Amino acid sequence: MADSTGARSESDLPIEPVYDASALEGFDPDVKLGAPGRYPFTRGVYPSMYTGRPWTMRQYAGFGTAKESNERYHQLVKAGTGGLSVAFDLPTQMGYDSDEPIAHGEVGKVGVAIDSLDDMRTLFDGLPLDTISTSMTINAPGSTLLLLYQLVAEEQGVPGDKLTGTIQNDVLKEYIARGTYIYPPRESLRLIADIFAYCHKEMPRWNTISISGYHMAEAGATPVQEIAFTIANAIEYVRAAEAAGLHVDDFAPRLSFFFVARTTLLEEVAKFRAARRIWAKIMKEQFGAQNPKSMMLRFHTQTAGVQLTAQQPEVNLVRVALQGLGAVLGGTQSLHTNSFDEAIALPTEKAARLALRTQQVIAYETDVTKTVDPFAGSYVVESMTDDIEEAALALIQRVEDLGGAVAAIEQGFQKSEIERSAYRVQLEIDSGERTVVGVNRFTLDQEERYDPLRVDPTIEADQRARLEALRADRDQAVVDAALGRLKDAARGTDNLLYPMKEALAARATGGEVAHALREVWGVYQPRETF
Numbered sequence: 001m002a003d004s005t006g007a008r009s010e011s012d013l014p015i016e017p018v019y020d021a022s023a024l025e026g027f028d029p030d031v032k033l034g035a036p037g038r039y040p041f042t043r044g045v046y047p048s049m050y051t052g053r054p055w056t057m058r059q060y061a062g063f064g065t066a067k068e069s070n071e072r073y074h075q076l077v078k079a080g081t082g083g084l085s086v087a088f089d090l091p092t093q094m095g096y097d098s099d100e101p102i103a104h105g106e107v108g109k110v111g112v113a114i115d116s117l118d119d120m121r122t123l124f125d126g127l128p129l130d131t132i133s134t135s136m137t138i139n140a141p142g143s144t145l146l147l148l149y150q151l152v153a154e155e156q157g158v159p160g161d162k163l164t165g166t167i168q169n170d171v172l173k174e175y176i177a178r179g180t181y182i183y184p185p186r187e188s189l190r191l192i193a194d195i196f197a198y199c200h201k202e203m204p205r206w207n208t209i210s211i212s213g214y215h216m217a218e219a220g221a222t223p224v225q226e227i228a229f230t231i232a233n234a235i236e237y238v239r240a241a242e243a244a245g246l247h248v249d250d251f252a253p254r255l256s257f258f259f260v261a262r263t264t265l266l267e268e269v270a271k272f273r274a275a276r277r278i279w280a281k282i283m284k285e286q287f288g289a290q291n292p293k294s295m296m297l298r299f300h301t302q303t304a305g306v307q308l309t310a311q312q313p314e315v316n317l318v319r320v321a322l323q324g325l326g327a328v329l330g331g332t333q334s335l336h337t338n339s340f341d342e343a344i345a346l347p348t349e350k351a352a353r354l355a356l357r358t359q360q361v362i363a364y365e366t367d368v369t370k371t372v373d374p375f376a377g378s379y380v381v382e383s384m385t386d387d388i389e390e391a392a393l394a395l396i397q398r399v400e401d402l403g404g405a406v407a408a409i410e411q412g413f414q415k416s417e418i419e420r421s422a423y424r425v426q427l428e429i430d431s432g433e434r435t436v437v438g439v440n441r442f443t444l445d446q447e448e449r450y451d452p453l454r455v456d457p458t459i460e461a462d463q464r465a466r467l468e469a470l471r472a473d474r475d476q477a478v479v480d481a482a483l484g485r486l487k488d489a490a491r492g493t494d495n496l497l498y499p500m501k502e503a504l505a506a507r508a509t510g511g512e513v514a515h516a517l518r519e520v521w522g523v524y525q526p527r528e529t530f
């Protein structure tokens with residue numbers, strides 16, 4: 001291994017200037033790799049990987065009203081996207097309606113505003129929910145949006161067992177890095193276990209959670225921290241579901257993951273391979289899973305937004321191509337490539353199309369899809385995979401020693417470790433030790449003007465008007481009764497999703513559902529650590 005003066009990876013692990021056969025001394029490919037599609041899945045979750053089917057090109061999109069977002073989805077489908085991915089605005093993500101004072105100024109900004117079944121119907125108008133898979137980036141109110149989706153599908157004549165997609169539903173990382181939590185951790189875990197049980201019965205093809213390292217990475221986590229904290233959260237979810245009486249093989253096949261892809265391509269490929277191996281072993285050895293699908297770490301990837309620059313934004317096209325290539329070489333199941341203008345504002349239609357084209361070039365103009373796991377056996381990538389696995393396992397153990405992910409969150413552990421890493425990177429950029437092209441080297445004297453997309457400010461008023469009409473039009477007594485049954489379930493142990501679905505079908509709003517649960521469970525108060 002390199003001495004302390006040698007190159008270091010993003011995870012602060014040594015990188016040798018040259019790797020040779022000695023790096024793989026004692027390396028047993030049968031144990032470390034297995035065949036593609038076989039335990040421990042280091043080489044990928046499917047035997048044929050992209051030679052059988054390309055990854056899902058799934059571009060995250062949504063802004064303004066349901067109608068505008070619906071138009072963008074139709075454009076993306078026309079441009080060849082393989083699956084939908086819905087971005088919701090902050091009020092929707094926090095369980096507030098568009099007409100609440102706290103929502104003012106945020107309606108439709110970072111995603112689409114969805115208040116009720118009426119909005120959801122508009123959002124998916126003309127999109128065939130029996131054939132398209134849809135991911136929804138929604139966490140604390142994940143159950144609400146999932147049920148609205150199911151209700152719209154039922155109106156289209158598509159039953160729950162035909163529906164494919166994913167809700168993010170990963171509240172633990174919200175406490176650590178992203179911030180859109182509502183309820184305290186223990187109640188959130190109970191809701192998540194109810195979602196697992198509901199989907200097992202009613203929507204068996206749905207991916208019930210997307211356990212995410214992406215946002216931790218955006219907040220500054222290193223690759224090792226990203227996968228270690230994500231897997232530690234996943235362990236917590238498995239325990240919560242088991243405690244609720246579910247059998248591991250009844251829900252684990254539908255757990256999915258979400259990671260970042262940085263420009264440091266070699267380490268990223270190693271990270272993805274290590275993550276698969278770690279998860280497979282944990283599920284088999286620690287949780288006694290029997291179904292190989294329970295051991296498969298299937299993941300979505302988004303290219304690293306934090307690496308994009310507002311300066312010379314077209315350079316971001318190059319960064320995204322490299323990041324996307326890393327994700328594919330690492331065996332991702334689904335990929336979002338960022339638009340080059342994302343460091344400035346919401347992507348324009350042209351920028352969104354170019355981002356999709358980037359994936360299409362990787363898929364159809366390179367040769368990396370023609371053979372499975374092309375880096376297998378590489379001196380450097382296998383060494384890095386081992387190093388990352390070892391470091392990540394040690395960090396998972398530290399979380400376990402603190403009492404598991406929830407206890408560690410309550411002690412502020414993950415957040416402060418990530419902040420330390422972010423600080424280190426910022427110091428390196430400020431001192432010039434780390435080059436960011438166009439920012440601290442190769443800069444322009446005068447940046448070109450760039451006209452970003454702006455959200456129409458009148459949409460908040462439109463959304464309010466729609467809510468007023470909905471409240472005047474619906475049968476309030478039916479809504480109140482259903483919300484009452486939801487609160488009773490929250491006080492007791494019955495699965496919450498059944499009364500929640502009744503309330504939403506009666507046109508209760510997302511805000512009303514969240515308020516009902518707030519009333520019973522209270523809200524999470526974060527602990528500040530320095």
Ligand SMILES: CC(C)(COP(=O)(O)OP(=O)(O)OC[C@H]1O[C@@H](n2cnc3c(N)ncnc32)[C@H](O)[C@@H]1OP(=O)(O)O)[C@@H](O)C(=O)NCCC(=O)NCCSC(=O)CCC(=O)O
Nearest residue numbers: 046048049052053056085135166207256298299300333334
């Ligand atoms: C599991 C994944 C990762 C991918 O699901 P997909 O449906 O796309 O892919 P998949 O499951 O791999 O493949 C679909 C079907 O094809 C089959 N299949 C695929 N490849 C195969 C092959 N080579 N051989 C045989 N079968 C194969 C699979 O078994 C599966 O069928 P079966 O199902 O029948 O087995 C899912 O969770 C997902 O799509 N996640 C997306 C998450 C996302 O978009 N998040 C956006 C976050 S955006 C965000 O957070 C932004 C930042 C912010 O807002 O803060």
